[in-house]
Amino acid sequence: MNTKVLIVGAGPVGLTLAVDLGQRGIDCILVEQKEAPEFQPKMERCNARTMEIYRRMGLADKIRAAGLRSDICMNVYIVLTLDQPPLIEFPFPSVDDARKEGETVNDGTLPLEPYQLISQYTLEPLLKAEAEALPSVDVRYGCKFLSFTQTDQSVSAEVQYSDGRTEVLESVYMVGCDGGSSNVRKQLDIKLRGDGNISQLRQALFRCDDLFDSIPMGIGPGKGRHYHVADGQSTFLIMQDSTKHFTLHSQVESDEDMKTMFERTIAMPLDYEMINCNRWRQNLLLADRYRDDRVFLAGDAVHLVIPTGGLGMNTGVGDATDLSWKLAAVLSGWGGSGLLDSYEVERHQIGDRNVGASRYASNGRRKWRSLCGPQMFEQSPAGDGARANLTQIADVEQRKTNEMIGAELGYRYVQSPVIWEEPGGPEHLFRDYVPTSWPGARLPHVRLDDGSAIQDALPRGYVLLCLNGTTDGGSDLAAAFAKTGAPFDTLAIDCQAAKDIYQRDFLLIRPDLHIVWRGNEPHQDADHLASVAAGHRSIMDAIN
Helix, strand or coil: CCEEEEEECCCHHHHHHHHHHHHCCCCEEEEECCCCCCCCCCCCEECHHHHHHHHHCCCHHHHHHHCCCCCCCCCEEEECCCCCCCCEEECCCCHHHHHHHHHHCCCCCCCCCCCEECCHHHHHHHHHHHHHCCCCEEEEECEEEEEEEECCCCEEEEEEECCCCEEEEEEEEEEECCCCCCHHHHHCCCCEEEECCCCEEEEEEEECCCHHHHCCCCCCCCCCCEEEECCCCCCEEEECCCCCEEEEEECCCCHHHHHHHHHHHHCCCCCCEEEEEEEEECCEEEECCCEECCEEECHHHCEECCCCCCCCHHHHHHHHHHHHHHHHHHHCCCCCHHHHHHHHHHHHHHHHHHHHHHHHHHHHHHHHHCCCCHHHHCCCHHHHHHHHHHHHHHHHHCHHHHCCHHHHHCCECCCCCCCCCCCCCCCCCCCCCCCCCCCCEECCCCECCCCCEHHHHCCCCEEEEECCCCCHHHHHHHHHHHHHCCCEEEEECCCHHHHHHHCCCEEEECCCCEEEEEECCCCCCHHHHHHHHCCCCCHHHHCC
């Protein structure tokens, strides 16, 4: 056996999975066809939940240091050109301002970590370095996945190195994180369902050192990150993390036309360089399955969304962190088969929900963009009326793209075999986040009386959070978890804010900070609860 887990694909999802497995001491090999991370922008924002995940992995500060400066705001604009006042401005705070708000609000509605703008070409090398520094992780670039077979005991994958040499790698499990055209998914004959090839655009990456400081809207760092041009070609300019690079999307005929569109959009005589240009298609697709025996899929291999709402890579990071601790549990000997079964149950529903959220947001953008065209640029009463109508519609519809905090923080696992289900549950919302301790939900962020975050106080195993100020009620559950071999701690918290938000005296939290069970009294069958949480028994055993 060469390794415990073979990971195919070294985008942010595969790299996050490798780092998390490595931090848990699980041997893994990560193979990537590219010789090195590419200078391609793709994703450009880690959302709040992703930053919480990276904080738990000890990476949040490094990501912030590498990404956009913390004093620069995240405003979104709809414009005609960048040298004119915007038609409409959507203000969004800088990281510094978001943190200041977090210091004054402690009702569970805000995340522990604000979002962070960081380009994929910055994030990937950072994660690669973290993975390579872990002794249990073997990172192999220039190594192409060819094919695989699997048995009841292992997976055998043939790979080819850039020098033409081939090798068969044996692993206990394999995870395909190899993108929308995933070869792993295709060999499993797992289909993508939904809306494909909705529209086609070109994306070009430009370097323009003086553009950020030259944009007249905003003062100092109060510029913006997204500039939607109200033309009929879906033109869209995105600032990258250096403030020196910008990505332009537009429906034009040729790569050369992208230069013309860039010049027309910035409308200022600035020196620039077009670094690369590619075509891409908008898709809203979800895989039928996320697993086939010992082979799992994650990230774009199982869900493809339109980048509205920031739910692409961020959903993939959620896949990676859900799967990682479960693989580690089973490979370490204490996790039951229910843990691996729960991966598809939990993440498929989130993939489905986030594809729906992306559709909701993209429909909103499409609605106001349908009003765009040459009339927007006319200096006439008709032009004034067209711009006024656009502004009114876009003020409602564009917000659907940029206000997705419910999808980011409020996702909740339903009917998971490793969650102690309660009947009912709060509504799943895309745009609004209502903190809850309902089983399956992420533990809402609360600052304790000493100013520290409750998430930071929780170990990386299972934790019984005791809000009555004493751990006396946790002894039976501690004994029950000891029988499974799973890591378990009890933590007593005496904090009124936490009591107000969580509304129960006892909460069982699992390693990824999702809530397994809650109650005002210790669970009446601690052995059963521990067995369900660790994947060894079904909750239905208590009924049958």
